[in-house]
Amino acid sequence: MRPHGRVRLVACKGMIIMPLKTFLNLPENRKKEILNACFEEFAQNDYESASLSRIISNLSLAKGSFYRYFENKLDLYHFLCQFANSLVAANFVHYLDGSGKDFFQDWISFFLSLSEIENDYPLAIRFRFKAALEQSSEVSAQQNMEKPLQRMKFMRDVLQKYQENNLIRKDIDLDFFSLMMTSFNFTLSEYICIKYKIATSSPLYSVGIELLKQDAEQLLDIVRRGWLP
Template identity: 30%
Template sequence: MFATQTFLNLPHKRQQQIINTAVEEFALKEYESASLSAIVQKLALAKGSFYRYFKNKEHLYRYLLSYVVDFRLEKEKEWLQPPAKDFFALLTERFKAEIRFDLAYPGFSSFLHNVAQEKNSDELGNIQEYLTASMMKPLIPAIEEQIKLGHIRKDIPATLMAFQVLQVQQNLYNYLAFVYKMDSRKNVRRKKKAFSLPEEDIQQAAAGFALLLKNGLLAPGKKK
């Protein structure tokens, strides 16, 4: 929608070069201060050629956001273990998949973090709302199913629970970044992974955050 057919007709490798270069710019800077000129220069493109791919900076930004969100959801789906009967075991797996994504794709992760911090603007509107709704979309049906099965409480709307799960998921990364003193922007500049964590540390942190949610979401009468 936001990319022209000319861009979509480019070879996959060239598309990825443009996407990765543009994501890096928006991962390091807020939307207003990000520069199309810097992106074009890194790509060794004439500015006129760039406008054959995207109408303006806003269209580029919105295309990147849609691309990165879809890419992240697909990757997390790949990394999830077979569906668990226990909802909180499933949450633990989701949290682990989210951390794996952040570790493997620091540029994409930092870009999404920057989007989450953007203020409402005349140009972008409430871009945070789009990001939140996109990330909540796969959570809501899973929560509704668990409510029907009687595994989690039914007196709180599924949308509210999904929102809370998403906030906890985001805070898990912030927690690990704090504990391991990670500088995400420095890693993006160096084109390095965020940090390396033993699988058991990821498991422990993910299980801990899922447990914190469990006491609030568990249906009355269920064993803790």
């Protein structure tokens, strides 16, 4: 079960983009409704094609009301990035806390927990993967956009606990291993989408938990034992 309670935003380079106070004062269910409408729009469209007008229409809001929540499209986009990243980060530090006896089993538990995030925010994970590939110059020019090295640093700090507990070899370069496991997570998710023909309008992990576990164990076994006979 994934961690409960409010998600703490993880800053990039010490910067956190926050919505306007009017949004923060909304009831939790209304905030979730607004965020889910935004995740849906940006998960299915690149940044340039995504439309605030469609979001506003889907929420049956007056246009002026939305700009009392977020200053502009870019401000909204970066908040969505930080919020989605924080959902995943909370699960990562919860399941990979270094207290387990098997790093790979802890990783599988973390991976399976991502489907629980989709219970509350169906397209948040799909949005996160799309955002990682966003090519818009307006987005990439911002310093607070998450970069691979920043993700690697966060993961490295967590994985170091496993190395200290002799659950990961001491001679492994944790920076490289962190980057490899990040890439593995993206690859496994892409494989699942292709294998089960998951529509882009559906949650990324919308197949049964047993199928997800089976695929995760199969691919992690390759990482654990290699591919030579």
